[in-house]
Amino acid sequence: MPASVDTQSLNPTAPLLTGLLDGSVEVVDLTSPLSEETPLIQLPPERGQPWAFEREVISHYDEAGPTVYWNNIRLSEHTGTHFDAPIHWLTGKDLDDVSQVPPQRLVGPASVLDFSAEAAADPDFLLERHHVEAWQEQHGPLAAGGWLLYRTGWESRQGSQETFLNDRHTPGISPSCAQWLAEETEIIGIGVETVGTDAGQAGEFGDQPYPCHWYFHGAGKYGVTQLRNLHRLPPQGAVLIAAPLPIVGGSGSPARVLALVSR
Template identity: 35%
Template sequence: MTMISVVTLPLMWTLLIISCIGEKYVDLSHDISEESFHWPSVGPFSRRTVARGYTKEGYWNEHYSFCMHEQTSTHLDAPCHYAEGKWFVHEIPLNHLMGPGVIIDIRDKVADDPNYELSPDDFMSWLDVHGPLPDGAILFIRTGWSSKYKNIEEYFGMDTTNISHFNFPGLSVGAAQLIVSHEAAFGRRVFAVGTDAPSIDHGPSVDFRACETLFGANIYGIQAVTNLENLPTKGFHVLVLPMKIRGGCGAPARVLASLPETNGVPDSSPVAFSGLILQSFVLLILNGIKSSLA
């Protein structure tokens, strides 16, 4: 085998490995339409056709105007929503709109109590298993409630527009306090808390104290997400893209998650691990060739 072949073969293996490593993307957002989630006390999304058809000049022209509440469909709640003097939507720093994602799954608790609140014990148990939250974490509470999204009465757990009759899970004040104090305890800050339910606070709440606790520390909320079942407990990255509404207390948002995968398999799998071993082996070969040529 020629020296060129000896050098080229490992390089080809390395390029092959790199080409197999990509990103899996998961859309955590619901569509925005006339059927979208909205609080029963406010109007739904509405759209008016401005133009749709061919113009006299011969080109196609289609556009609409729309009206909707800030908290429509999948949306961001800015800290100012429940904490005076805290960030509006346009003031949230860009680096706080992206970060490592984690999921705390409470579906088993919700099955027995639709108004269940993620408790301090739930939060501490998660830390015992998975360790401290990563710095800049975007934490999602998985309740399984997104499966009810298309039926507003099931999603809010009610048969009336009286908000005192809401029934859906959320976050307890005690757990919210632990999330806020996570930075002091571990030196790692939480940027946002999201849920697949209508609100961070559970349905029966009348004072929204969990939101008030988080927002007072400039930790924003993300409501009505979906597709959390397509993500691992941790090891993924989140990008939150709200409409940049100046002075907004909330905004509809496109929320995206990404995680590395090798050949269509998440990087936590044995296949990905084997790929890393092979990559290391190739690097050792290249180093050996370099030494022999010296």
């Protein structure tokens, strides 16, 4: 009789595939739907403005194309749920554009830090190092080679541009904490529910404006924004998949962001 074969050792992805088929591994969509109503960051007039999502019909089963429906679209690289590459900021200008990000860095473990209660009480709430360290005492170290996903409950505001932007009063991360996370931890990126990785008032931070952009991109790390469904993820153990378009020379891209969660 032939020796028994350990099929799992021959195919290490077998448990994942089995889990996806039997539902014990859930695929959670963290992406906000993209439409003409998607909230968009507003900049001072002198800074230029990103384009909101727009579409123009090419054909819709009509004279222009009786059997086909498709559209042209127009939007900024940083519209909706999107990926920020290092080249997006001055500190990362000589580092990767979005097409150069190694594909293995688009898949990784996720640590989900829930500070939605604090953000509900104070829309200008800033995550500090001591908050992260207290979280680690309870849940373990931040996932090495993975993502810190910062839950603030802000996804509930996505239905309204005014409510979502909140006159630039949105939660974020303090400059000292952003520098520590970017330079002294093994995470590769930060994911948020807000319109950008920085707090709404981050442009006014005297010690370092826009610290998440400044420190993370300078360290060759990434950002993903306008996430949703973070409440469906455990504090540790989910796997994040970020899939931006590989735009050559691109500073970022709208992305489909998924999480795999073992139930």
